[in-house]
Amino acid sequence: MKLLIIEDDINLANTLARRLTKHGFTCEVAHNSAQALQLVKQYKPSHVLLDMKLGDDNGLLLIKPIKELLPSCHIVLLTGFASIATAVEAMRIGANDYLTKPVDMPTLVKALDINNQLTAEITATPTTVMSAERVEWEHIQQVLHFNQGNISETARQLNMHRRTLQRKLQKKPVKQ
Incomplete structure (x- = not known):
C-alpha cells in the first residue's frame, strides 16, 4: 500500500x-502543500496521512484536490488542534478519518487499514507502553515545539522552573 505522509514537522x-513502513506501507513524505500535490500526481498513493496545520497552510484545503486527482484515495487527517467543527468539515469534504495528536501506532494503522489487512498483525503484536519519563519527554518536546524553542515560555506553561526544564531536556529517555 502506497502512503503519502503530508506533515510539516520533519522529525x-x-x-x-519509518514506523508505518514496518507495518507494510511504502511511504513518501511531503512537508508543504505544493510538494504534496506534486507527489500525489507522481506517486499516486492509495492512502494519505494529512496534517491539518502545514506551516501557514491549512491541510483541509488539500483534501478536495487530492480527491479530485485520486477519488479512491483513503485520507486520514491528523491534527493537534482537534475540534468537532473541523472533524465535521474534514469528513464532509472527503476525509475518511480524523485523528488527534498524539496518536498511538495501532490506532493510526487501524485508521489507514481500510481492508483490515494489517489490523490482525497489530492486535497480535504486543504493544509496549511508554515509560512515564518518555511520556513526560514527549509532552515537553511538544510544548517546546509549540513555543518555537523558547525555554522560558515552555517552563512557564509547564509550571516548571526554567533550570529544571533545561535539566530534563538534557536527559533524553530511552525510546520504547
Missing part, C-alpha cells in the same frame, strides 16, 4: 514513515 514525518 515526526520521518518517524511516522
Whole structure:
C-alpha cells in the first residue's frame, strides 16, 4: 500500500514513515502543500496521512484536490488542534478519518487499514507502553515545539522552573 505522509514537522514525518513502513506501507513524505500535490500526481498513493496545520497552510484545503486527482484515495487527517467543527468539515469534504495528536501506532494503522489487512498483525503484536519519563519527554518536546524553542515560555506553561526544564531536556529517555 502506497502512503503519502503530508506533515510539516520533519522529525515526526520521518518517524511516522519509518514506523508505518514496518507495518507494510511504502511511504513518501511531503512537508508543504505544493510538494504534496506534486507527489500525489507522481506517486499516486492509495492512502494519505494529512496534517491539518502545514506551516501557514491549512491541510483541509488539500483534501478536495487530492480527491479530485485520486477519488479512491483513503485520507486520514491528523491534527493537534482537534475540534468537532473541523472533524465535521474534514469528513464532509472527503476525509475518511480524523485523528488527534498524539496518536498511538495501532490506532493510526487501524485508521489507514481500510481492508483490515494489517489490523490482525497489530492486535497480535504486543504493544509496549511508554515509560512515564518518555511520556513526560514527549509532552515537553511538544510544548517546546509549540513555543518555537523558547525555554522560558515552555517552563512557564509547564509550571516548571526554567533550570529544571533545561535539566530534563538534557536527559533524553530511552525510546520504547
